[in-house]
Amino acid sequence: MSDKNKMILIMAIISTLGLICIGLIGYISYPQITGNNELYNLEYAYQPNTIYSYDIVQTIEPGDEIVFMNISMLASDDGEDVRINMISNATKDEDYVLSTNNVTIDRRGNLIKQDKNSDFLPEVRPEIPIRIIYPEGGVINHSSWVINLNKTGSYITSNEIIEYNLTGVVAYYCKGLQTVKVKDNTFSCICIESNTTYNLYTKSNTSNGYLYAMATGKIDGSNWVDAEKGFLVKAVYNQNSTLSQDYSDICKKMGLFNSFKAEIPTSAHVTSDIIKYS
DSSP states (O other), X not given: OOHHHHHXXXXXXXXXXXXXXXXXXXXXXXXXXXXXXXXXXXXXXXXTXXXXXXXXXXXXXXXXEEEXXXXXXXXXXXXXXXXXXXXXXXXXXXXXXXXXXXXXXXTTOOEEEEOTTXXXXXXXXXXXXXXXXXOTTOEETTOEEEEEEEEEEEEEOSSOEEEEEEEEEEEEEEEEEEEEEETTEEEEEEEEEEEEEEEEEEXXXXXXXXXXXXXXXXXXXXXXXXXXXXXXXXXXXXXXXXXXXXXXXXXXXXXXXXXXXXXXXXXXXXXXXXXEEX
């Protein structure tokens, strides 16, 4: 695998691909807030045998690259936990990428189980529709809560073993009831702002040696979730990150340089809109 392809692979982990919506944004109205002490009992309560489908558009800088994505989710509920089969397809230029993930979350959104050999990291991928973790006991209007990130794992690509460690903080703030129209549907939603700061460390065991990388980033945005069922209706995010890569081990083993490092700053805009739930 070329150095360019390795760079693309690691950037895919942190989802530095970003999107800009060009079609289904619709409009958002802001009715009167129901009161500072209003309690919203938010949790993920997907309807059984229902497919939830999202259109996502991402754009990144530098390069002004645009990626169009569709994510479809089918959920099953055992009364306590929610099992989700997620299929995503992305189109960039003329390239088409299809991927699947099977995950189990509790009703608050905490990840319980995922496929073995999975790079599923919704914490740093703003296009994923199940990023929010609701607080226990419900959400109070105009309240805030914080989730600490600390996740370690590994997965195997066609010819590499990639280990990762993710740390960070997600701060949420509830802005209350708002009405959202997407396509031809109108939803009563709770607006939740989220601000994520993170560090993602990866070590790739390639055939030529180890490639070390660290992505430091920030993701800021707003989510509009269905007031009764808790599923995502609409999201708008901005992501800024810097990817630092250390090729020194590979270069030494190839007899090139004793040290070689690269740093890539990127910014992305992400929009997500539900287009189907039936």
